[in-house]
Amino acid sequence: MTGDLLTILFNAMTWSMATFLVASGLTIVFGILHVLNFSHGGFFMIGAYVAYTVLNYFGFEIPLYAYLGGALVAAVAMGVVGVGVDAVVFRRLQNVEGVYVLIATYALLLVCDGFVKLVWGLNYLSVSPPNGLLDAIFMGDAILPTFSLFVIGCGLVVFLLLEGVLNHTSVGRTLQAIAIDPWMARAVGIDVSAVYRATVVAGFALAGLAGGLLVANQSLSPELAHIYILQAFGVVIIGGMGSIRGAFVASIFLGFVEAVSATYLPNYPGVLFFATIALVLVIRPQGLLGKEATA
């Protein structure tokens, strides 16, 4: 029984932190630009494929530094793509109605899908976890793979870093000011469009980083974007749209929902998850965690 509970707890945390890694960039872009970015999943997926290509040079024996390096390369690559996408797409969406923005970012996701299919093909690809993270820890009946512990660690580190930057630096306070009132921020001399650009680039880099860190967490296929973006959407929405702390709490909440449903309703994966999201949205459209803090 304790093994069961431990397994649920552990699976919940792994799912939560993997989803939080993807949702963090989505949350930041939503918090500052108020754009719900469908294509985030697409760039996360491209990030994972870029890391896959890098790690391919190491064969089956991937040192940990190479794995982290691959994630870094993916992050930088997606950050650079972010500069271009911001100039071509996001910049022009500032005065467009919300629903059209949603549709435009969906179009961008389709472009990512097509790109991945053209470059890497339709087959399932996989990367094994790096050396040192291949075994598991046994605690009673529970089996805890060390790679999952690594994913949990990554999620916590990214959360703490983002929290630190947003709440304890002048950059973070500037971002919060813009999120609350861009007009006023402009009036006091903040270069709002430069901050918008930096936000998009940071969001994209986070997508690439998540892709690189999670590349060994599941197999790679052009479906990857769709799987993660729905989970990340759930997190961002339940977390009260745009708050990093909210997204963190929401990923843990949804992680438990997912782990409980995987244990007790193994034949119906996802039912409890989507039912929970729909229910929460119906009861509280502004998200579980309200609108206390933005970004």
Added chain:
Amino acid sequence: MSITTVRPLSFFLSLAALLVVALLLPHFANRGIIFLAGIVAINIVFGIAFNFAFAKAGVLSFGHAMFFAVGAYATGYMTINQDWMPFLLILLVAVSAGALLAIVTALLALRRAGGVSFAVITLALGALIHVIITKTTVLGRNDGLAGIARPPLDLGVVSIPLGVGDNYYYFLIVTCALAVLLMWGLWSNRFGRSLQAVKSDPARADFLGIDVDAKRLQAFTISGTMAALSGALFAPWAQIVSPEVALWTQSTMPVLFALLGGSAFFLGPAVGAILFGFLDYGTRTMVGVSDLLVGGLLLAVVLAVPGGILGMLSTLWNRFGGRRNNGATPVATSEVHQ
């Protein structure tokens, strides 16, 4: 803007032209093209149904696949397992199931949430329906329903075997045309104009005595019902229904049709669906290219031509026409919009 102007003549001429082409097609096209034409006709109804809620009442749904899937699966299930039922009754039940789902969705979510949040709720509900379908044994789980028959159409006096030759194709085209006609009526009458008011300015519409929530619910229900009809017509046409019809990628198809063709125009989604049919046919063997092309096109439309193809044509037309009858019309139009 043609969203307020109703031009019955141009609508009826366009519909008649489409109908003539569709009905003559079996005489000179091969099986593949005829099948594609049937799919395009279904997509036209699906697209216009979506656009009815989106452009007319300002309700964006990212989960319209659930209505399409309910219609398709209900029809498929009944033609396979309840073959005593006359086909028209099957269609009626399937469409009613879609209507019921639309009413429940609207009652649950539409009053509390609008805009992007409603779109995301429908996305989640659509995903839920998809998961339920893939886990339900009577619906074939991940394999879907195969071998769906085309039952005879019993009209009382005569019974037409829809399984023979191109009979089902003709039935499909005529039913789609009737559905389009019905939606056009609702789009351009007093009811449609009240939806227009609700979309443009909910507060003012409320002040003028229009029940905003009720209008939105009605628009969404009509939209969901018609989407279910398109799904119901699809099942016997493809003769196979797989869970992909419930996937959210299916939900985005009508969004694409509407925006591509021009969502402000009643026939915009029809233009989009036809164009998409050509694109899909042209790129069917190239993996990835179709996604790139469709995505790129949609992006270009939203960024550069927000009015879609019909919007662009209408702007060009006005520019040419404006030179000749410079005067009354533009002023009158702007008056209406004030």
